[in-house]
Amino acid sequence: MQVQSNPGSTIAMAFDECIANPAEYDYTKASANRTVRWLCRCKEEMQKLNAKSDTINKAQLLFGINQGSTYEDLRIENMQRIVELDLDGYAIGGLAVGESAEDMYRIIDCVEPYMPQNKPRYLMGVGTPLNIIEAVSRGIDLFDCVMPSRNARHGHLFTWEGKRNILNAKYTKDALPVDTECDCPTCRNYSRAYIHHLFKAQEMLAMRLAVMHNLYFYNKLMLKIRNALDEGRFDELKERLSPVIDKRI
Numbered sequence: 001m002q003v004q005s006n007p008g009s010t011i012a013m014a015f016d017e018c019i020a021n022p023a024e025y026d027y028t029k030a031s032a033n034r035t036v037r038w039l040c041r042c043k044e045e046m047q048k049l050n051a052k053s054d055t056i057n058k059a060q061l062l063f064g065i066n067q068g069s070t071y072e073d074l075r076i077e078n079m080q081r082i083v084e085l086d087l088d089g090y091a092i093g094g095l096a097v098g099e100s101a102e103d104m105y106r107i108i109d110c111v112e113p114y115m116p117q118n119k120p121r122y123l124m125g126v127g128t129p130l131n132i133i134e135a136v137s138r139g140i141d142l143f144d145c146v147m148p149s150r151n152a153r154h155g156h157l158f159t160w161e162g163k164r165n166i167l168n169a170k171y172t173k174d175a176l177p178v179d180t181e182c183d184c185p186t187c188r189n190y191s192r193a194y195i196h197h198l199f200k201a202q203e204m205l206a207m208r209l210a211v212m213h214n215l216y217f218y219n220k221l222m223l224k225i226r227n228a229l230d231e232g233r234f235d236e237l238k239e240r241l242s243p244v245i246d247k248r249i
């Protein structure tokens, strides 16, 4: 907690055990209980830290993390216990660790009714554009993920038509931008052929341009989702994007 208090971040996450998947029921139960005990200690420590005169952000928020692997009863019991602690927000952790997307959606569906309506809900470490759309439709507000930057470094670029592997030979002489709809600095200034060439030449600029595009794409995706929610047309956006957004093109 001290390490998280030092830089004065808006949100601090409680300490939790993120177990491997698949996990034994008994181990998962003991681990989820341990995570609750740690959370109680984190909450006490945060109150002490936020009260200190030299703390940078004295209003730092504490989010608890729901665990329980893919066991619905453990997930629900754990969520009920952490909600009792009246935290600033609630995260679902321990997903996107090798289970199927269907299992992940099933667990979100089972714990969501036990999450407070008026607190932020954060799905940790997720995910593909389609995972994000599916999770938002189930009530999730916040995400974090290495995917846009890590995939970019391997030449996998997200577009509004699907995922493009810029290393494919078909891009050798393709003068179009990565995404014809995108107005990021990469797409405004460089062609698919040029970025393909940079990756083949193992030039660092390839990764830089690719990461810039993918981060821009994810920000644009979240913007589209927020606007659609505000305007009451999220279902229409989901229906339009779902069939194409994770497709390989």
Ligand SMILES: [Zn+2]
Pocket (backbone or CB within 6 Å): 178, 179, 182, 183, 184, 185, 186, 187, 188, 213, 216
């Ligand atoms: Zn772009």
